[in-house]
Amino acid sequence: MAHLAPAPDRNVPPEQPLPRWDDRRLEIVLGNLLRSGVAVSAAVVFLGACVYLYRHAHEPADYRIFRGEPSDFRTIPGIFQSVLNWRGRGFIQLGLLFLIATPIARVAFSVVGFALERDRLYVAFTLIVLLVLLYSLIGSGLTV
Amino acid sequence: MTILAFTFAVAIVSFAAGLLGSLTGLGGGVVLVPLLTIFFHVDIRYAIGASLVSVIATSSGAAAAYVKEGFSNIRIGMFLEIATTAGALFGAYLASWIPTTAIAVILGAMLLYSAYISRRPRPPELRNLPPDPVATRLRLNGRFPDLGGERTYNVQRVPAGFSFMFGAGALSGLLGIGSGAVKVLAMDQAMRIPFKVSTTTSNFMIGVTAAASAGVYLSRGYVDPGLSMPVMLGVLAGSLLGSRILVKADTKSLRLVFSLVIFVLGLQMLYKGFWGRM
Numbered sequence: 315m316a317h318l319a320p321a322p323d324r325n326v327p328p329e330q331p332l333p334r335w336d337d338r339r340l341e342i343v344l345g346n347l348l349r350s351g352v353a354v355s356a357a358v359v360f361l362g363a364c365v366y367l368y369r370h371a372h373e374p375a376d377y378r379i380f381r382g383e384p385s386d387f388r389t390i391p392g393i394f395q396s397v398l399n400w401r402g403r404g405f406i407q408l409g410l411l412f413l414i415a416t417p418i419a420r421v422a423f424s425v426v427g428f429a430l431e432r433d434r435l436y437v438a439f440t441l442i443v444l445l446v447l448l449y450s451l452i453g454s455g456l457t458v
Numbered sequence: 459m460t461i462l463a464f465t466f467a468v469a470i471v472s473f474a475a476g477l478l479g480s481l482t483g484l485g486g487g488v489v490l491v492p493l494l495t496i497f498f499h500v501d502i503r504y505a506i507g508a509s510l511v512s513v514i515a516t517s518s519g520a521a522a523a524y525v526k527e528g529f530s531n532i533r534i535g536m537f538l539e540i541a542t543t544a545g546a547l548f549g550a551y552l553a554s555w556i557p558t559t560a561i562a563v564i565l566g567a568m569l570l571y572s573a574y575i576s577r578r579p580r581p582p583e584l585r586n587l588p589p590d591p592v593a594t595r596l597r598l599n600g601r602f603p604d605l606g607g608e609r610t611y612n613v614q615r616v617p618a619g620f621s622f623m624f625g626a627g628a629l630s631g632l633l634g635i636g637s638g639a640v641k642v643l644a645m646d647q648a649m650r651i652p653f654k655v656s657t658t659t660s661n662f663m664i665g666v667t668a669a670a671s672a673g674v675y676l677s678r679g680y681v682d683p684g685l686s687m688p689v690m691l692g693v694l695a696g697s698l699l700g701s702r703i704l705v706k707a708d709t710k711s712l713r714l715v716f717s718l719v720i721f722v723l724g725l726q727m728l729y730k731g732f733w734g735r736m
Contacts (some may be wrong), residue, residue: 367462375463394466406686447670455674
């Protein structure tokens with residue numbers, strides 16, 4: 315009964331000294347997730363910016379009248395098609411899609427993180443937010 | 459103006475918007491929408507699309523730093539996001555029933571009042587309050603690195619804050635702007651959360667609220683690549699600088715900046731309400 319060493323944690327075998335899932339670790343992972351999402355989308359937008367400016371830099375800029383974007387730049391299949399055609403603005407829209415996906419991925423990973431912490435209440439909270447987000451995105455007509 | 463000159467000018471303005479947005483927890487749209495429409499003669503619908511892009515960029519760009527350094531409280535953020543996302547759906551539903559101009563006037567008046575009350579630090583008797591049972595059950599109480607060392611705090615009046623957040627979401631669904639201001643006010647004034655935690659947690663949350671509506675605006679053709687590109691890159695750079703400044707800034711000056719920005723936002727709302735446009 316009288317062990318001198320402290321009782322080993324039930325969840326973590328002593329030969330694997332991984333830190334347990336707590337809020338601090340979740341914060342670090344979420345921070346890294348946000349940072350990578352932003353870095354990837356900025357890089358793609360920047361690539362698109364180079365192509366777009368190289369081709370159109372000296373044309374006049376005019377946003378006075380709203381024309382709406384052509385379908386190449388407002389649906390996911392259209393954006394992929396214009397990226398395949400190596401169009402600068404296609405790359406910019408692809409980068410913006412990554413940017414929009416970043417907070418959604420953050421919520422999705424939070425569900426996993428709270429599950430690893432075995433915090434059922436917060437798994438439920440984040441699942442509700444994720445479902446509302448997905449509902450509003452699916453209803454948006456982006457995938458048409 | 460050529461596209462090259464336009465791109466650089468918009469990028470510089472967006473840099474300032476991202477800096478202010480990340481310092482105040484309001485996102486970049488507050489500054490960006492009026493500047494784009496008034497000085498760059500951009501149609502309001504393109505400006506709204508660009509503003510949504512700027513809110514997501516400010517939020518994710520600065521949140522990476524704020525979350526890692528322990529300013530944003532992810533539990534408060536996640537819990538209150540239920541209220542804001544549900545409120546946003548409700549607001550979008552209400553939009554066809556209620557005149558948005560009337561709401562803009564009410565919100566404008568409320569923001570002017572809030573600019574007045576939130577400019578000063580919290581009185582000492584309202585700090586270090588005992589824990590609230592609801593906040594303890596939801597594990598909302600936390601700690602953050604204050605200038606003088608780590609400081610703990612106890613969240614107060616959770617139901618009031620939650621209701622405010624539902625209102626913030628409904629407003630963003632109805633008006634498409636101003637939800638960040640209500641978020642900060644709900645946490646700062648109703649829930650008595652320290653100011654830096656309130657603004658950084660609002661900053662953490664606004665990206666999710668904006669992402670929920672970004673899909674709709676993108677598919678309706680409001681998000682123009684030529685305009686959104688300098689906005690996104692400029693705002694991102696501004697928000698990264700802002701997140702470095704906030705860590706070292708004292709709360710008193712942050713409150714003054716916040717108060718000033720929501721004062722301008724309140725005037726914008728009144729203008730929108732009385733003249734029907736931004």
